[in-house]
Each structure stands twice: as C-alpha cells, then as structure tokens.
Amino acid sequence: MTGIDVDTDAIKTDMAAIEVLITAGNGKLDEIEGAVETLETCVKTEDLAHSSGDKGFMIMGVRNSDNTSGANFGTQDGDYCPFSIDDDGGVRVHTNDAAMETATIHNASISGSAGEGTSSVFTKPRGIKDIGFAITASANVSYSAFIEFSADNSTFFQDTNLNFSNQLNCKGTITTATASWKYYRVRIINNHTGSQTFVVKISY
Numbered sequence: 614m615t616g617i618d619v620d621t622d623a624i625k626t627d628m629a630a631i632e633v634l635i636t637a638g639n640g641k642l643d644e645i646e647g648a649v650e651t652l653e654t655c656v657k658t659e660d661l662a663h664s665s666g667d668k669g670f671m672i673m674g675v676r677n678s679d680n681t682s683g684a685n686f687g688t689q690d691g692d693y694c695p696f697s698i699d700d701d702g703g704v705r706v707h708t709n710d711a712a713m714e715t716a717t718i719h720n721a722s723i724s725g726s727a728g729e730g731t732s733s734v735f736t737k738p739r740g741i742k743d744i745g746f747a748i749t750a751s752a753n754v755s756y757s758a759f760i761e762f763s764a765d766n767s768t769f770f771q772d773t774n775l776n777f778s779n780q781l782n783c784k785g786t787i788t789t790a791t792a793s794w795k796y797y798r799v800r801i802i803n804n805h806t807g808s809q810t811f812v813v814k815i816s817y
Contacts, residue, residue, distance in 0.1 A: 673696075674696035719799060720813075724803065726805075737795065747814050756803050756804050759771050
C-alpha cells in the first residue's frame, strides 16, 4: 500500500504541474484572442463612416527623388508595388512632366459682339509643371482669350501673361508663373458680330 501512496502523490504533483501549464496556456490563448480582436477592428467595411479612435495599418511608400525609376517598382502588369513619394512627401499621380492626357473643357456656342463664355474649371495635378491649351473657333474669326486662376474656386484672377487679343485659333502654356494656384479656367470674348462655337482643350 505504501507504493500506491507514493504513486498517488506523484500523480498529484504531475496534475498540479499540468494545471499550471493549462492556466498558462489559457492566458496565452486569451492574449491571442485579444490580438485577433484588435486586428479585426483594423478591418473596415467599404463605405463605412469614420469613427474617432478607429485603428488601421500604415501604408508604406517609397521616396523617389529623380522621378524616373517608378517603373522599377512594378516590373509587370498586376505586380504589387509601393506608392512613389516626391521630395515634399506627396504621392505622385503622374510619372513625369510629359503630356499625360488631353481633355476638352469647353465646346459651346458664344454669341457675337463681345459675348462671353467660360470653360469648366480644371485643376493642375501635383507634379505637373506646365499645362498646354488650344482654342479653336468654328467661324475662324477674332476673339480674345484669357486664362484665369483661383485659390478657392470662387474668386478668379486673370493671368496677364496669357491674354490673347484679336486672335484666330490660338495655343499657349500655363507655366510655373501661376503654379501655386489650384483652379484654372479659360474665359473667351467673341469679337465677331455673329455667334460661333469655341472648343477649348488642355493637355498635361
């Protein structure tokens, strides 16, 4: 019977040790559950409104000062790649300052004898230095064209360097002289006696 008593004591000791391990394991499981719950709070539903205290993941970008090696970030279509960041910490939306796209910002008739028309407002993309524009008139007769700029899309000022008086078809470039402004538009005065259709295109 003594041998049995010794074995029972040993078993009790082992069970106590196991209970300690189980308790420790339960603590670790609680930690894992808490970590998973924290990660779940970082996953947001599309189109869900922001709430104070929301958690999320930091998205990393790569500073690319020369603005020429962006293509190396993703060598093939469909590759994962980081954002390209310029020297000011801004995310690049175009890879260079070459012409990226052309858009029509006005295509409408303007009455004659000093009738006026204004194009739709456009913004200058970050990183683009110059914006080219071209204006054509259907009757190919004289008009005046002005480039106007604004900081708030409300009050517009005329760029005196881009004033085209008594022109037929004309073209020009919005340069770094007004690069600090955000909003632009083209204002046209039809100097012909009759109405004519004006088409204004920009390229950047």
